[in-house]
Amino acid sequence: MQHTDALPFLREALLFLALAGVLMPLLQRLNINQVLGFLGAGVIVGPYGLGLWAGEHSWLRYLVFQRPQGIAPLAELGVLFLMFMIGLELSASRLWALRRWVIGGGGAQVLLSALAIGLLAWLFGNRAEAALVLGLVLSLSSTAVVMQLLTERQALGYPLGQAAFSILMMQDLAVVPIFILLGVLAGGTGAGWLPLLGLTLAKSVAAVALIYLLGRRALEPLLRLFLRQRQPEVFMALTLLITLGIAGLTAAAGLSLALGAFLAGLLLAETQFRHEVEVVIAPFRNLLMGLFFMSVGMQTDLREAAGAPFWLLLSVPGLFIVKAAVVSLVLRVGGLPWGRAVEGGLLLGQGGEFAFIVVGQAVASRLLAPEVGHFMMLVVACSMFATPLAARLGRRYGDWWQRRHPLPAAPEVPAPQANHVIIVGFGRIGRMLAQILDSQGIAYVAIDNDPQLVAQLPDQAGRLHYGDAARGELLHRLAAGRAAAIVLTMDHSASALHAARTIRRDYPDVQLFARARDEAHAEALLRAGASLVVPETLESGLQLSQFVLHSLGFPEPAAAQVIQQERQRRIEAIQDSSPAL
Structure with a gap:
């Protein structure tokens, strides 16, 4: 008992490490998207999968997660490192180089998708606050799934890859105000929420600006000071300290830990140590992101699908149709031919990983009814599973269109x-x-x-x-x-x-x-x-x-x-x- 108290979730940690050790090379060998693989594994070994039979078969207890809260802290670290890596990709110079697509294309996609989805949610009887949250969060796509598909196809250097990457960057930036808005709506609804939103935004902007400005001046000299001896373990410790330290500062300012991790990545992206940071963090990132997606799979209750199969069969394709229509229009206006625009729309048509976090917080703060929240999580999970097929269909359509409508020159x-x-x-x-x-x-x-x-x-x-x-x-x-x-x-x-x-x-x-x-x-x-x-x-x-x-x-x-x-x-x-x- 003493050992159990000292490490209360040791069994869950060992089970995850064993699964990760088997899953990562197996998924790579079978050429299966790792995000989808961990999501599927989470569904199978989670409390709503094989865990339902663990009470009847005692041997299953050693192979399933009956207490998903046991890996919640580690999964939270996975979210932090996901936001950190996004910040590391979003250096100011890179944002400026792609500013037309990031600000114009990405901004239009998020706003139009949020408006269309939020309006549908409101028409289906959700409150205005709930419809706003659903519209915003479902306008985001899965950065992890889409980036892996683009990388596997070596498409990031092509116009469609650059446009999709830019839209994903804008979506990742939009996560920050969505978290802020969620906190404001959870803190108080009614006529007083607009002044509260303005005050929170002002405080958030001031805190972010202060951390960013001070961090830019202090970070690189600090790294140089401690890295004179070129010890890799010192660099790793400093990277973790900077990430978690800035996350702690934003949490102390009343903002999210994820926002702090994002700022840490953004600050390190402006230094000469950026590529070394990527190398140091890569093993932790893959492991902790796998843990995060597995925890997401554990929250997916397939019994919800059995309870409303008709609505699920309508909602998943409906999400793809709405988002694909908006993204295709944005890409076409941006200059891509219709074939590649539709391909990009299907590629970005799924829900994103942050939906699980935002919807979970919205349910906890009673902005969303529990049954609505669980159903939306299931829709997002199914849409992520469907993404490789949708992307393949989009690519075939894009190739067919290009053959039928070749460029004149x-x-x-x-x-x-x-x-x-x-x-x-x-x-x-x-x-x-x-x-x-x-x-x-x-x-x-x-x-x-x-x-x-x-x-x-x-x-x-x-x-x-x-x-x-x-x-x-x-x-x-x-x-x-x-x-x-x-x-x-x-x-x-x-x-x-x-x-x-x-x-x-x-x-x-x-x-x-x-x-x-x-x-x-x-x-x-x-x-x-x-x-x-x-x-x-x-x-x-x-x-x-x-x-x-x-x-x-x-x-x-x-x-x-x-x-x-x-x-x-x-x-x-x-x-x-x-x-x-």
């Missing part, structure tokens, strides 16, 4: 002569390079994955083509094997890396030049196979330095020589350091 891509330059990305840098090549009489062709940009530049007809540089057939049509050089100038760093790897694999002898966001990105591009990389921050700093030297009395040739030597030294340092990373 695709079959007319000319095969350029040898020794031309291929420019990948036709933003400000790509257009500047094109003008310089034009002035010197050097032939070039350009690729950009923004159809609106391609349509807005009719003067580049025949030389500017819509498409993705990571697609081998497009580069083959542009005679990449006979090109004098390929130049990557894209804004999106992940797309540049994906393109660099593909081009180097298919065309190992071509000169591949790339523009990088900073020196860390430059090192990653060199590892991916680029011949020469120029960081944007390096060039702007060198040019500014040259102007300063000239203003201090240096002759222009002497200043230019100093800057050229510094440029060469830094580029060589990047190239020398990249193989060891």
Whole structure:
């Protein structure tokens, strides 16, 4: 008994670790989505699965979770690390690069979906507060499921992958105000809830701004101070301390722990230690997220389906139809063809993992009736299980549409002569390079994955083509094997890396030049196979330095020589350091 009191949930912890040790490699070998695998395992070994028979068969007690509250604290850690990893992905620079899709596309999707679903919930007899909560929470999709599907398909570098990722980022950002709104509605309804919401939002914004501003100034010097000896265990301890410490600060300010974990990830994403953090956290993240999704499966009572099979069969497809219609419209307005827009709609049509948290809190605070909450959790769980099938159908439809409606310029891509330059990305840098090549009489062709940009530049007809540089057939049509050089100038760093790897694999002898966001990105591009990389921050700093030297009395040739030597030294340092990373 003493051992049981010391570790009251030891059996549950050991059972989970045993299941994780079996499930993770098995799901990977069978190519099954890990999120769905853990959800299914939670349903089977949970109190509403085999646990229902544990009283009659004593041996089942060692194989099932009869006390799901035993893993609740660990599952809460899973939520924290999920929010932390989302924050780590949402660096300010990345948000800015995808701002059109994140703010415009993602914001429109969340608002329109919440309005449509909330209106339906209200028409079915729910109170206005309950309908508002259901509309907002069901407008969110599953980041974990969708990101794994996109990663498995290697689709993150394509326009649809970037758009879906951007919408998911906006949805993840929307979780924070949803948590705040839920707390306000739970604290008081009626005529006084609007002033209370305004006060809570003001307090939340002030607390978040204070933590973020102070954290940006203190975090990187703190990490440098403690990491001089380069001990991995110190780095791991600091990462956990920062995550849980900031989560504790937000909880002390009356906000959620999840918000603090999100802020911790956002702060670390702005430091030079971001990639090391990802490596350190990855094992904990996968294990704890598996625990979280298993705990979600344990809350899924399939008897609810038996009690209302007709409504469940209507609700799951209905959720997909409403969200797919909204997402498809948003993606089409954003410039994607109808086929890929519908594919994206079906990919994002499910409910998200945060629905289980928000709906559970809404039931606990009596904003939602228990039977409504349990039914909605079941709908979300079933929609997540249905996502791989819906995504497969969407992809087939997208491919069929593309065959029926090919882009007009695709079959007319000319095969350029040898020794031309291929420019990948036709933003400000790509257009500047094109003008310089034009002035010197050097032939070039350009690729950009923004159809609106391609349509807005009719003067580049025949030389500017819509498409993705990571697609081998497009580069083959542009005679990449006979090109004098390929130049990557894209804004999106992940797309540049994906393109660099593909081009180097298919065309190992071509000169591949790339523009990088900073020196860390430059090192990653060199590892991916680029011949020469120029960081944007390096060039702007060198040019500014040259102007300063000239203003201090240096002759222009002497200043230019100093800057050229510094440029060469830094580029060589990047190239020398990249193989060891």
